[in-house]
Amino acid sequence: MFWNPEVITTTGKSLRITQITFNIIYIMRTNVNQGRIQSLAVMIVVLINNDQTPY
Incomplete structure (x- = not known):
């Protein structure tokens, strides 16, 4: 199982x-x-880490 970048961007930061x-x-x-x-x-x-702030 792998993840979609879209799912990560649309969901909450903690998730x-x-x-x-x-x-x-x-x-x-x-x-x-x-x-x-x-x-x-x-x-x-x-x-992903470079594109978005982790916290």
Whole structure:
């Protein structure tokens, strides 16, 4: 399961933070199997963090 950037932007800020942290944990779990998706998802998380204030 992965997240949509639209869902993060339209929902509350607290939910957005928990979604990002959940995604990071999910990325770490799938790190062994799929290295590409890990690096790609990290880039997406970085873009989201740069685009929107975390708090």
